[in-house]
Amino acid sequence: MPTRKRLACSQICAGMYLVRILDSWWKSPFFRHRRLLSSHDVKQLRQSGIQEVEIDTAKGLDVSTDAESFPVEDTQECHPELETSSSQADPYSQAPRSYAPEGKDGREDEHQERLIRLRGDTIAALEDMFEGVKTGQIIPHVAMQEAAKALVEKALAHPTVVAEILLIEHLEQFDPTLYSHVVDTALLSILVGLQLRWEVNQLEEVAVAALLHDVGYMRLPLNVVQERWGSMGIDYSLLQQHVDMSVALINKKSQFSQEILQIVQEHHAYLDGSGYSTVMGGNPVSDSGTLLGLTDYVDELLAVGNSSGSFPVALAIRRVYQEAKSGKFPTRFVEAMIRVLGVYPVGTVVQLSTGEDAVVVKQNPEMSVRPQVKIIKTCTGEILKKPEVRNLGIPSELKYEVKITKVLDSADSSINLREILS
Numbered sequence: 001m002p003t004r005k006r007l008a009c010s011q012i013c014a015g016m017y018l019v020r021i022l023d024s025w026w027k028s029p030f031f032r033h034r035r036l037l038s039s040h041d042v043k044q045l046r047q048s049g050i051q052e053v054e055i056d057t058a059k060g061l062d063v064s065t066d067a068e069s070f071p072v073e074d075t076q077e078c079h080p081e082l083e084t085s086s087s088q089a090d091p092y093s094q095a096p097r098s099y100a101p102e103g104k105d106g107r108e109d110e111h112q113e114r115l116i117r118l119r120g121d122t123i124a125a126l127e128d129m130f131e132g133v134k135t136g137q138i139i140p141h142v143a144m145q146e147a148a149k150a151l152v153e154k155a156l157a158h159p160t161v162v163a164e165i166l167l168i169e170h171l172e173q174f175d176p177t178l179y180s181h182v183v184d185t186a187l188l189s190i191l192v193g194l195q196l197r198w199e200v201n202q203l204e205e206v207a208v209a210a211l212l213h214d215v216g217y218m219r220l221p222l223n224v225v226q227e228r229w230g231s232m233g234i235d236y237s238l239l240q241q242h243v244d245m246s247v248a249l250i251n252k253k254s255q256f257s258q259e260i261l262q263i264v265q266e267h268h269a270y271l272d273g274s275g276y277s278t279v280m281g282g283n284p285v286s287d288s289g290t291l292l293g294l295t296d297y298v299d300e301l302l303a304v305g306n307s308s309g310s311f312p313v314a315l316a317i318r319r320v321y322q323e324a325k326s327g328k329f330p331t332r333f334v335e336a337m338i339r340v341l342g343v344y345p346v347g348t349v350v351q352l353s354t355g356e357d358a359v360v361v362k363q364n365p366e367m368s369v370r371p372q373v374k375i376i377k378t379c380t381g382e383i384l385k386k387p388e389v390r391n392l393g394i395p396s397e398l399k400y401e402v403k404i405t406k407v408l409d410s411a412d413s414s415i416n417l418r419e420i421l422s
Helices: 039-048 074-080 108-134 141-158 161-171 178-195 199-214 215-219 221-228 240-252 258-266 287-303 313-325 332-342 417-421
Strands: 004-008 018-022 053-057 349-352 359-364 374-376 381-393 404-407
Touching: 018 039, 108 141, 108 161, 108 178, 108 215, 141 161, 141 199, 161 178, 161 332, 161 404, 178 199, 178 287, 199 258, 199 287, 215 240, 240 258, 258 287, 258 374, 258 417, 287 332, 313 359, 349 374, 359 381, 359 417
Parallel strands: none
Antiparallel strands: 004 053, 018 053, 349 359, 349 404, 359 374, 374 381
16 A cells, blocks of 8 residues: 655644655755654744645654644654654754764664665755756755765764665666765765765865766756766767866855865866866866765766676776776775775675685675675575575684685676675
8 A cells, every 4th residue: 555645735744754845845944855744844844835745654644643633752652763853853953972983882773774764865855956956046055065964974973884885775776867876976985085084074075075076967968967877879078068067056156165166176187187177277186086086986887887887896996996006096095995895895796715605794894805794605506595694704614714716796686685685
């Protein structure tokens, strides 16, 4: 039975679960829409001029329920996994807090759930925002800053979980949209910046630039935007104009800093002189511009790779490392990215020295070439109904060393990576 329902804004009440607004994003009082509505949220929506919304009755109250009789505070008892107040839904209405080390509170599943939701909500919000650019709307400075801060906050608190979510989401059939690409590029930039020990303000700055770096595609013909993911016959001279168009759109009556404009301008200007971006005044590319160029390049490798298709993450990392040694990127930046993703990232299908096939499910931070894996196929080719967990970082009971010998094709239809990693 369908659980999503369209409602007039006058019908909503506290305790309903908002999925999205059915109006221009520019009218919305929220950056991220998915939330269990509080009475304050309801008041903001009704004052915004929005006419219709979509709710999910599986996650909150239905219009047929006497919802007004339920106090806002009681809704959490029915749905404890959801945030009930606007302050919980928006981390920037709370006072700054210190970041506790991850993995010590036994709530990793909850962290993963919230991170997946944050990523999805940010993608949806950017889609609405970018569509507004087509009709001449100005990019909202405050909303973009809040989005970047939300991503940085989660990455600071749970960097390993963020990296795993980023990789696991890439295992689905790739969604070749601008919106998923810019969000994943922002997340990867933040994680690598953390490894480089950048300050929070620099992380937030590069995150804003990452979220905006491809907005110029909104002013290019639709077929160019679609063809950018690797199809033949694309007009690359037209494609390259998206950098200058992005800078122009960001700079249009906005309050974005010159540093953010510079990062966007530089994101296709590689250190070896390749790329197609023009750097103002012939100055060296900034560290932030270089980082965005690297993460943008890597995310596109994972999306389209080359004429034969996308790269498995491990092979993409290997290729980028070789290009760094040739001068395209700083080696230390690529090494930082390897520390984030691992030599054999989560989701990589590998062959072991035993002849068994396995999937990498967890990193051993101190032993990057010896991750934790699940054995999915025996050395005789038998597919295991119940994959066997093995930690390559722990000495084997066997008399010989077990190690990874080969990266295999993750596109094998017999391998359900999502199920294996769940």
